[in-house]
Amino acid sequence: MSEDKHLTHLNADGYARMVSVTDKGDTHRVAIAGGFIRMQPETLDAIGRGEMKKGDVIGVAQVAGIMGAKRTSDVIPMCHPLMLTGVDLDFAMQSDGIEIIATVKTIGKTGVEMEALMAVSTAALTLYDMCKAIDKEMVIERIELLAKRGGKSGDYTKEGYRGKVVGESEGD
Template sequence: MVPSADEPNALTHIGARGEARMVDVSDKEATSRVAIAQGQVRMAASTLAAIMAGDAKKGDVIGAARIAGIMAAKKTADLIPLCHPLSLSKVLVDIAPDDALPGLTVRAEARCVGPTGVEMEALTAVSVACLTIYDMAKAIDRGMSIEEVRLIEKRGGKSGEWRAAQGKRQGEKRR
């Protein structure tokens, strides 16, 4: 039997009969919400150099990826089942070269005032920006990999603030 939503540790998106359902947030207080997510596209050093020089055949890789990430955040509820449509007040996508990878680090910040968080919007922005980088540079390097897409920080709502542990992924045990 599936636990009811009133029970501790209950699955909030599963009804009493096991059916998928959207959580009712109508009684939750509207608060300022912020989420920051990050991911990386690892590639050959020569691919990074070509992107930074503007030599990708499809055009401005970083500019296109930034716009794609912003657009994706605004469409999260259309892409992810059971996500609430939100009135976003800010979406910022920053893409920076990282010679140590080598590759590009994508970071997104999403903000709203509402009854539910914006973590999925920030994660969607990062994911789609990374996919766009891959798409625009795949003619140069099909061996690129999208890595470490994760939530870095969230603020607001009943659960307050949360930050990922530095130097290791959340839940990962130190060796």
């Protein structure tokens, strides 16, 4: 690890600390994260037909993902509480599962990567919870940062990511 990429969540005594962002300026920040929940074709069919006993699986997962993003600092110890200005999740049915993409935005001193990852994670766990009665073999996988914009470290797009480019969505 290079000198300029050292871990900053430790104080001089080696104890955990929340990094100070006091002197940083506010910038527009966006992060996109993705994940996938693999499931049986029968489970996908039941979701698509609206036949899940627990209700609108995708609708509930959408709201859960938004709530997860908003509560990130309550779960991840060193995350700063942020005033999010936008959270959106997209769900794409595939032949073997559901792809989840979360876009999170703020204007602030620190990025929203963790909030985007938390949105995807919470949505995936909600899908799992709502479908577990009929599919015990579901697997949540590939939760990852796909792109980010803003901040000192600059913009990032994961190699091979071909989805929406950060900043191209409406409202940016």
